[in-house]
Amino acid sequence: MTETESRYFALYTYHTNRSTTGNGGSTVSDEKEKEVSDFLQREARFNSDFSLSVITTNLKAELETTLRGFIATRLSKGTVFSGIGDVTDIDLGRDESLQCYYYHLRQANDDHVTDDVSSMYTSEEYVVCFLAAPEESLDLFRVDLDSYSEDLLPMLDSEMKEVNQVQVYLSRWHQESVQYITRCINKLNKQLSILLHEAISNSKLEVESDDSVTKSEIIKFMHCCSLSDLLQQANNRDGGQQDTSSEPSLIDFDESGSKLFEVKSENVVKMCIKGDVITFQNSVQNDFCQEWMHTLLDGPNDKPAYSRQVIESYKLRVIQDMNLLKRLVRQAESDHYALYRAFIFLRKCGNCEVLLKHTNIDCSAMSEDANHVLNILQEFVMQDTSS
Known part of the structure; x- marks a missing residue:
């Protein structure tokens, strides 16, 4: 099976009963509770009665049924949150293990506020799923996939008039969110x-x-x-x-x-x-x-x-080099040899102007002596560059 053949998508409507107050008739003190366990319990209670229907997918019927069962289990436990996607491994059978990205889409204007705290309404929401081989490392692209999923929402009107447009959009998920x-x-x-x-x-x-x-x-x-x-x-x-x-x-x-x-x-x-x-x-x-x-x-x-992975690795190197420079600057407040080591480090790292720039941004949190050390290092670097 080629990589292209192992990339899938699925879009579901998610109908669930929600409280018009947003908390199922709980008191003000309940609303102030911040415990994760309490929040999960409330979500699980709200999600105990819901329906999940496929709108469009390129999965075969048997595999789609398995995926729907997986998503339904997550929804029933209250562990699928709107506004942020998640990536996990999923076994669809037939020795086909895939990575699955899933995202809960909720209309921004989905407000039903009334004076009746016991009132409930049926909320129509969506769950979008993207699947690929494990080596695709979808967790590295979660932010891009979140944005791509959010851009789908305007197409999802109540009458679903643009199903073909939605299907074309979903089929391009890897090309637009990963291959760029x-x-x-x-x-x-x-x-x-x-x-x-x-x-x-x-x-x-x-x-x-x-x-x-x-x-x-x-x-x-x-x-x-x-x-x-x-x-x-x-x-x-x-x-x-x-x-x-x-x-x-x-x-x-x-x-x-x-x-x-x-x-x-x-x-x-x-x-x-x-x-x-x-x-x-x-x-x-x-x-x-x-x-x-x-x-x-x-x-x-x-x-x-x-x-x-290369991009993230080099970004991490910059952060590590910045932390090292900050430590050397603090040591150089009372140790002249640390000042020399900081200069040698900047000379050899090949990225001195970027490190000095970002370290200077944080200089407000440093002492006056540390700022003085940074000024000396900048002068040394400028002289070394011009020589």
Whole structure:
């Protein structure tokens, strides 16, 4: 069985009885309960009476029945949540073990508020499933699949007039949510290191192209390579506030080329795509991103999971290098040899300007001496670069 043949989709309607108050007639004190076990028990109680009907799928009838039973079990236990997808392994029989991504879609305007706390209503919701071979590593693409699933919701009107459109959309899930990574890598080729550098250095990207699809995929790829999620996790572990300056600084466009949003950033990089020719203005690259680029280009050009694993590995290296630099800076407040080691580290890492930039963003949480050490390191690096 080929990889393409082992990629499936399924879309279900999910009818369940819900309370108009959103809590099944519970009291105000019940609403304030934050215990996970209590929440799961309430969800299981609400989900004890529901129906699950297939709308469209490319699975064979026997396999679809097995999948529906699996999803029904998860729903009955109250472990399928709207707003975030989940990935798990599933055995569909016939020695076919697959990874299954599933997502609960609920209409945003699904509100039925009345004064009668005992009143119930039947909620029509949806569950979307994507399945692929385990080596596809769908967990690496969960954020992309969440977004793709959410974009399906506008097509799902109450009369289901666009079933054919929905089926076409679902059939392209792997191409749109997974394969875009390898398309971008192959498209950029030797210029890939430029985009990688701008992604991890929080630059603002302006894309000029007549191809709205390519433009959108470049934006997604840069977001995929940015450090925003890892920096936020690191800040949360350190007990600090979320730093909005670490979010991916992009300019996005709709199909007409109109600007949708802009995030403030210091450096503006312009990217122009005309056919197979790509040019950059105000771009920078370094040895670290060159190494990263070669690792991606030297690998299989048709394996998105491999490329995504490489991307996540190099992003993690940047975070680890930042943590090491911070430790050396703190040690250098009272140890001159640590200052020398920090300088040697920056000299050899091939990514000094990015590390110094992000470390400076966190300097407000450091002491005055640590800020002084960073200033000295920046001067050393500038002198070493110019010499």
